[in-house]
Amino acid sequence: MRIAKTGFRDLRIVLAALFALLSWSVAIAGDGWPRTFVNVDGSRTEIPAKPQRILSTSVSTTGTLLAIGAPVVASGSAANGKFFAQWASVAKERGVENAWPAGKVDLEAVYATRPDLIVVTASGAGSARDMLDAFRQVAPTVLIDDGGVSWQALATQLGTATGREAEAAAAIADFDAYAAAARAKLRIPAGKANIISFNGAGQSNPIARTGGPHAALLTALGFTLEDPDPAWHTQASPREDFVWADYERLVDLTAETTFLLRVDDSKAAAFLNDPVLANLPSVKKRQVYGLGVDSFRIDYFSGKEIIDGIMKKFGT
Known part of the structure; x- marks a missing residue:
């Protein structure tokens, strides 16, 4: 009889341990882990x-x-x-x-x-x-x-x-x-805008597509983006964010405002003074701006920098 009681007690201990383990597992699962x-x-x-x-x-x-x-x-x-x-x-x-x-x-x-x-x-x-x-x-x-x-x-x-x-x-x-508050205070130039990573002659000059993150940010601020022709893309694989375009394709752009990646306004002169691009609407209107030195990759931090830079240019 003593042995039976001991066995029963041991069984209860094992069951209690299993119950505790099960409870712990459920708690972890309920918390999302693993x-x-x-x-x-x-x-x-x-x-x-x-x-x-x-x-x-x-x-x-x-x-x-x-x-x-x-x-x-x-x-x-x-x-x-x-x-x-x-x-x-x-x-x-x-x-x-x-x-x-x-x-x-x-x-x-x-x-x-x-x-x-x-x-x-x-x-x-x-x-x-x-x-x-x-x-x-x-x-x-x-x-x-x-x-x-x-x-x-x-x-x-x-x-x-x-x-x-x-x-x-x-x-x-x-x-x-943050973007919505800025948009309420912006006076957006008439017409469309485009975004270019300007590298000059003999190189690809990526142009932001309307489905990419750079275009999404400017759209959220109230700009209407010009979408480059996907047929201009020179890389083997298509991309949703940029068209890698030959320099000569830039003359086919029609937007009245141009933003340049990776530079501030002081570096916009190279684009404005390029004789091949002289007839672009944005060049004629002198509406070419640097999007910011940290603008190539948009994240939470650089995105806010871009918003601040646009506020300085177009804020009311």
Whole structure:
């Protein structure tokens, strides 16, 4: 009889332990962890717990991670070995380490960082896609594609991967409110506008498409964007954000206002004084402006810089 009681007691202990484990599992599942992230290539990454130490392998992704308050401990930098200027001070304040310049992945740095999540972008100069297998030996690794998508769409994806959905939604709402407040105070020039990454003769001169993030921002501010002919595209694969056009195609543009990527107004003279472009409506009207030195990649931080620059030009 004593043995039976002991067995019954042991059974109760085991059942209690199993119940406690089940309760813990349900609590974790209810909190969203573990979760499965669907990568851009269709593969899936299991993320066991909310990340506390994130390694961003590409500088083009890091700004959005910082905007949603993700715990980035290290990031790849641009080819010049520097972080993007629009958020470099934020990265410094948060102690983000500079892991490596674009194109020079350092696996020793990956291990030294001790990440619990690694974020890799599938395209661009900072892509480390060919290192996915090595990264996944260190920590759960997600693959996203930040090329051609808005920072808001990227923030939503990264919010899912990092458990910061609310923070992503808050950053997007804050930015949208900032743009709406600016729009209410702008006097937009008549006619259409275009956005060009001006490189001059003998090179491709990317022109923003109406479906890209740069056009979306200017549209939100009240501009109507001229859409370049997709047939001008010189790259093998079409893009939703830009048409890579030959220099000679620029003469076919008709917008009355031109914004130039990667420069401020002081560098607009090269476009204004180009004799081949003299008959462009925007040149004739002298309505050619720099969109800002940090405008090539739009994120939460550079987007606000662009809005501020446009306010200075067209604010009432």
